[in-house]
Amino acid sequence: MTDRAFSVVRAGALTTVQDLGRPGHAHLGVPRAGALDEPAHRLANRLVGNPESAATLETTLTGCALRVRTATTVAVTGAPCPVTVDGRPAPWGAPVRVPAGAVLDAGPATHGLRSHLAFAGGIDTEPVLGSRAADLLSGLGPDPLTDGAVLPLGDPHGPPATADAVPHTGPATELLLPFLPGPRDAWFTDAGLHTLATGRFRVSPASNRIGLRTQGPPLERARTGELPSEGMPLGALQVPPDGLPVLFLHDHPTTGGYPVIGVVPERYLAPAAQAVPGTPVRFLRMR
Amino acid sequence: MRPLPVGEHGLLIELDSAEEVEALHAELLRRAADGALPPVREIVPAARTVLLDGLADPRGLIAELAAWDIPPLTAGDRPAVEIPVRYDGPDLADVAALWDVTPEEVVRRHSATEFHVAFCGFAPGFGYLTGLPEPLHVPRRDTPRTKVPVGSVALAGPYTGVYPRSSPGGWQLIGTTDTVLWDPRREPAALLTPGTRVRFVPQETA
Numbered sequence: 001m002t003d004r005a006f007s008v009v010r011a012g013a014l015t016t017v018q019d020l021g022r023p024g025h026a027h028l029g030v031p032r033a034g035a036l037d038e039p040a041h042r043l044a045n046r047l048v049g050n051p052e053s054a055a056t057l058e059t060t061l062t063g064c065a066l067r068v069r070t071a072t073t074v075a076v077t078g079a080p081c082p083v084t085v086d087g088r089p090a091p092w093g094a095p096v097r098v099p100a101g102a103v104l105d106a107g108p109a110t111h112g113l114r115s116h117l118a119f120a121g122g123i124d125t126e127p128v129l130g131s132r133a134a135d136l137l138s139g140l141g142p143d144p145l146t147d148g149a150v151l152p153l154g155d156p157h158g159p160p161a162t163a164d165a166v167p168h169t170g171p172a173t174e175l176l177l178p179f180l181p182g183p184r185d186a187w188f189t190d191a192g193l194h195t196l197a198t199g200r201f202r203v204s205p206a207s208n209r210i211g212l213r214t215q216g217p218p219l220e221r222a223r224t225g226e227l228p229s230e231g232m233p234l235g236a237l238q239v240p241p242d243g244l245p246v247l248f249l250h251d252h253p254t255t256g257g258y259p260v261i262g263v264v265p266e267r268y269l270a271p272a273a274q275a276v277p278g279t280p281v282r283f284l285r286m287r
Numbered sequence: 288m289r290p291l292p293v294g295e296h297g298l299l300i301e302l303d304s305a306e307e308v309e310a311l312h313a314e315l316l317r318r319a320a321d322g323a324l325p326p327v328r329e330i331v332p333a334a335r336t337v338l339l340d341g342l343a344d345p346r347g348l349i350a351e352l353a354a355w356d357i358p359p360l361t362a363g364d365r366p367a368v369e370i371p372v373r374y375d376g377p378d379l380a381d382v383a384a385l386w387d388v389t390p391e392e393v394v395r396r397h398s399a400t401e402f403h404v405a406f407c408g409f410a411p412g413f414g415y416l417t418g419l420p421e422p423l424h425v426p427r428r429d430t431p432r433t434k435v436p437v438g439s440v441a442l443a444g445p446y447t448g449v450y451p452r453s454s455p456g457g458w459q460l461i462g463t464t465d466t467v468l469w470d471p472r473r474e475p476a477a478l479l480t481p482g483t484r485v486r487f488v489p490q491e492t493a
Contacts, residue, residue, distance in 0.1 A: 231331030231338025255408030263294030
């Protein structure tokens with residue numbers, strides 16, 4: 001392996017390699033995968049001069065620490081967290097020059113859930129179906145990071161972009177999820193749809209990259225029984241028999257047999273990736 | 288044909304039968320290949336539906352669909368994929384009991400059936416194969432196995448499937464194959480893609 005690589009000093013709770021995913025293969029049972037907070041992933045790449053499709057690291061809650069083998073420009077975005085280089089404070093949301101052999105530490109998220117770490121040149125693991133994204137449902141792509149693992153980096157693309165201001169949403173006191181009803185809203189009573197649009201839900205600790213699970217009042221069904229398996233889009237609000245909606249995130253199954261009461265457009269999904277368990281959730285009916 | 292909106296950019300087209308789903312799916316692929324379909328990110332056939340996702344104007348396509356003439360599915364000119372099977376699955380006797388025949392007759396009927404891949408899901412490369420007549424449909428196991436070995440040939444409901452990798456599963460296991468169902472370095476990665484015809488060829492058990 002060349003010197004363009006880093007070794008994992010502290011893998012954190014769950015750190016995965018992510019990019020823009022592998023769309024276009026759902027008919028083969030292959031989930032989209034890719035960065036859950038896509039704007040944060042794109043921004044991190046821009047800050048180090050990468051194309052937005054380059055692979056970054058996505059951390060979960062506790063961050064991670066890495067030792068780079070050669071001097072590398074790194075940027076941390078997404079959930080704000082303390083960033084240090086060999087123990088010295090470094091900026092979050094800006095390009096950071098990390099000397100050869102130094103340890104970059106992205107600490108626990110001060111709020112939010114997932115930070116993104118981009119490295120100039122991107123993470124250069126072997127692509128699978130055109131993507132380096134780790135897909136935790138079907139096991140495609142690189143395994144989640146483990147302490148001591150070594151990951152290769154690509155050659156830097158160009159000078160880092162300069163950013164005047166890094167967009168960053170403040171701590172979310174409530175997750176707002178606008179949705180369009182359908183395709184199976186008819187499987188629910190009017191009361192069930194009313195419950196979805198007005199009920200007080202919270203993010204369940206059982207949430208993961210596959211789905212954001214909720215706790216709250218169960219949605220009343222108008223029809224019982226199973227639906228024949230059908231295609232599931234990103235952002236689907238699937239309702240299993242317990243009546244509690246699950247918002248499908250990037251590693252969701254491509255087909256499923258529970259009715260989808262509504263769909264949250266993709267542009268509203270990044271905040272869902274940053275909502276910690278217990279965050280109040282409000283679903284807003286768009287029409 | 289009932290189109291149902293799916294979010295801002297999706298359309299779920301519901302049909303009356305698996306045959307109509309396959310015919311519409313084939314027509315969508317034909318039109319996509321001819322450049323006669325608006326750009327779409329995913330086309331996902333399933334049991335009674337086809338999902339189109341990533342459309343700029345789903346409503347425009349709804350209007351267009353009404354005028355489509357969809358030819359019924361023909362047998363197809365692609366040769367069937369042959370999958371050699373050792374009919375040695377732990378549930379072979381149970382399936383024989385459910386069918387009220389001998390295990391040898393299960394092998395004969397299963398290997399005499401021409402299947403085709405109605406849709407994929409569950410795992411990359413897992414195809415839902417239709418072809419068994421309704422009296423031969425069997426329920427899932429009451430208790431799913433925590434680990435079904437890779438290459439297991441299995442039955443559930445109207446479907447036959449082959450596990451592309453080891454995973455939990457509740458289907459009735461009737462045999463095993465060494466055929467590689469999923470290889471990301473192969474093009475296509477999945478051996479069984481929607482529409483593929485499939486035959487199972489009995490192999491001597493060792």
